[in-house]
Amino acid sequence: MKRLMFNLFIGCAFYGISEAQVARSYRLSTGSLTFLLPSNSVNELVASGDTIWAGTSRGLGITATAGTTWEHFGSVPPLKASSVASIAVRGPIVWVAHATSTDAGDESLPTGDGLFRSTDGGSTWTAFPQPVDVGTVDSTEYGVNWIATLNITTAVNNITYDIAIGPGTVWTANYAGMLRKSVDSGATWTRVVLPPDSRDSIRPTDSLDFDLAPTGGRLGLRQNLNHRVFSVLVASDSSVWVGTAGGINRSTDGGKSWRRFSHQNQARSISGNFVVAIREQLKPGGRTIWAATVNAESPDETRGISWTDNEGATWQTALLGEFAHNIAFKDSIAYIATDNGLYRTSDGGDSWLRSGAVVDNIAHQRLAMTEVITVAVHGDTVWIGTPDGAAWTLDTPSSSFGSIWRIMRTAISVAPSVETYAYPLPFSPDDEVVRIHYAIPSTGVGNVTIRIYDFAMLPVRTLVAGVQRNPGTQVDEIWDGTTDDGRRASNGVYFYRLELDGGEPVWGKILVLQ
Known part of the structure; x- marks a missing residue:
């Protein structure tokens, strides 16, 4: 699962903003070819054929050269330089969801920033606004029932955390926007009814009394954590698996009926009900469904990894206490x-x-x-x-x-007028490191020494001393904010001295602000 403000899954805020739903199509001449990633914050990776698709905080990048070159799409309309929340690839069909944030008083809320579809491997793209509804409360027909439904009229908290491409159908997990599907390539989207927290299964022939609502809010609807959707999988047999803040849901009839698995409704259950990723591992003679399962509201839940070899009848758990984000496989090997x-x-x-x-x-x-x-x-x-x-x-x-x-x-390449720089500035040692970026000349040995001094020019840390770096490269050296004797550096301005063999020393500045 993507690293995009998971802590907000319990407290939803909604704003009455309605948006027009109009698709726009574009043909790209090419993306921007570079040797670098679009951003160092990488939220999503998908392997398809010889291509790696990377979703970063500054847009989409792809590489077919093991990362030696990257093609950027963030600066080429309709794709954006905003954060990529999810990517799905099935043959030549690619779906990408973007995300941004909205300031709401003292907090910043995750916000859906639209969906993008390519049917030719990324040569052309069609852009779709984040799916939203009109009005406040609606009724959704479900078999013999009409389910009172909270309309989601804003992209705030309506962020597409996961996408799954099935035969003729695209499924999206949209947090407060709930589970949606499209059977017309994104032209229209339909909300999918999932079980409420009070039921372990639903069928269209059941007589039901619940609301389709991720939150009750001022409208007084009965909220359900199982309607806050974070992950979705279309398995090899076309069954659909959906992870929510209320467990895992499985459908074998295209989303008409559902069976819900939670920490509370099975003896051998998932570790926690907040399910941020679901993946299928195919093996000789069967398959395993793996899920990244995090504690939701119940104190007896715990974060970890959960998996089933029998379609959800029983679950095994491991890595208890670990926050798992995503899962991938190589034959019988699983990576978490x-x-x-x-x-x-x-x-x-x-x-x-x-x-x-x-x-x-x-x-x-x-x-x-x-x-x-x-x-x-x-x-x-x-x-x-x-x-x-x-x-x-x-x-x-x-x-x-x-x-x-x-x-x-x-990183930003150093120029002749700027021989070195440090980033980020200021930096907070409890949360991050600072990197000193510099270039090694194309000729020479490339031995490097970097020393850090406080504002009074007293030595604080020898970062590297006489180390050899490859000629003609640009390099980062990391400082974690500690002194030579292991103490945490105090807030203030620091200077660093960069010495390269055969050259004059170069000075730079660092600001520590905890």
Whole structure:
């Protein structure tokens, strides 16, 4: 699941803003080709054929060269430079959902920023506004019932966290916008009725009394956590699996009837009801459905990973206490992206291996955070997306998982007039690191020394001393805000001195603000 304000799933706020639903089509001459990612904050990765699709905080990027070159689409209409919330690819059909935020007093609320569809692998795109409703309360026909339904008239909290492409149908998980589907390639969208929190299943022939409402609000409807939708999967047999804040829902008849699995309604249940990702692992003789399951409202729920080998009749759990975001597979191997790194199991969850530090020994780079938001697999290559960049590793008998990493990050290139800079400024050591960016001349040995001083020019930290960096490259060195003796640096202005063999020392500035 994408790293986009999950903490808001319990408290929904809605604003009465109605938007016109008009599709716009564009043909792209080409995206912008570069050697860098669109952004270092990578929310989504999807592998399809030889292409890796990357959703970042500054738009969509694709690579077919293992990350050595990237094509950017954020600056080419109709695609945007806003955050990509989800990507789905099925053959030449690609769907992308964008997200932004809306200021609401003292808080910032996640906001859907539209859907985009390509039917030719990204050469042409059609843009659709975020699906919204008209009016306040409606009635939805469901078999013999008419269900009172909360109309979602705004894109605020109506963000498409997941997309699944099925035969003739596109499904979207829209948080407060609920579960929706389109059978006409996005021209129109229909809300899909899911069970309320009080029922474990629904069928059109049932006599039902509940409201289709992710929140009750001022209208007095009966809210259901199971109508706050975060993930969706169309499995290989066309069954539909939907993750909500109230559990996992499964339909085998195209979304007409549903069976709900929750932490409370089974003896061997999922670990938590807040389901941020669902994926299918195909295996000889069967399949496994995996889900990233997080604690919702009940104190006996816990975050972790849950999976079933029998279509939801029973569930197994592991990695309890870990916030899992996404899941990918290579044959019998499962990879789980979590806040504490990438986990791997090759024996169906009996044992787990966690990736260590992500270090690129060729580019002399490392990822400063353990958090992994998304994972994708292309052949023997395992890709991860993080708030600090993307990376890949090989998982083969000759190259063990996590032993070799290649890191992809973006940065503003230094110019002749600016030989080095530090970012971000200011930086908060409790939440992030600061990177000192500089260029190595194309000639020379490339030995580097960087020392940091406080405002009184007293030495604080020797970051690197006489290390060799590759000639003709641009490099980041990381400072975590600690001194040589391990103390946390105080708030204030700091200076760093960059020494390159054969050149004059260069100075830069860092601002620490905790």
